[in-house]
Amino acid sequence: MQIDLFSDNSPNYPSGSPSKSPSESPFDSLSDSCQKIELTDGELVYCPDWLSASESTDLYRVFSRLAWQQSQIRMMGQYVTIPRLNAWYGDLGANYGYSGVRLPLNTWTSELRVLREQLLSTTGCRFNSVLANWYRSGQDSVSWHSDDEPELGENPVIASVSLGETRRFQLRHKTKREIETVALDLASGSLLLMLGKTQTHWQHQIPKTKRIIGGRINLTFRNIVNNEK
Ligand SMILES: O=C(O)CCC(=O)C(=O)O
């Protein structure tokens, strides 16, 4: 695979995509196995079989050995332990935090690097970091939020790879309450792209479930544009 790592493309815009009229998304040319989901004020692409079942099983096992930690976030002046494990990997300088937590930066593992290259060839987007989440059971979750930290820049492309147990992913519009919540069941081996103004206008969550289920690892590849912090 030939990749020009030093080309001067805008980091959040696919590099290899053919030129399109402005009304078309650069992601329209993704394979037929991907489904485009148009939102009011946002856009998603869902590719259910991005990885094969055996790749997904192997990667779940490999990634269960990432540098997991259980972070504490600040909420209304109090420290609260988050109901999931986190790990942050990225290029030197790709520093990231949310809700008062600064996650320690780990250097890429070879398997995370391979996934990042596969994402470059699928999407044309180059990511410099990945936030890994491990939902150990149905009692682990992430509550309503947007991936809108300033270091992600404007209209970030977030590429979310799911491994292990299928979990429900919900999105709600921030201001237009008449728009119904959107729900997607994110299967093992799937890729979900959140595009355009999705982070500006929508929040997303993984709710808890009472079902007795196994674990799920989610990898959200991101591009940190402001690295001086
Ligand atoms: O687990 C997921 O699918 C979502 C994770 C997420 O929203 C995040 O890491 O910001």
Ligand SMILES: [Fe+2]
């Ligand atoms: Fe998120």
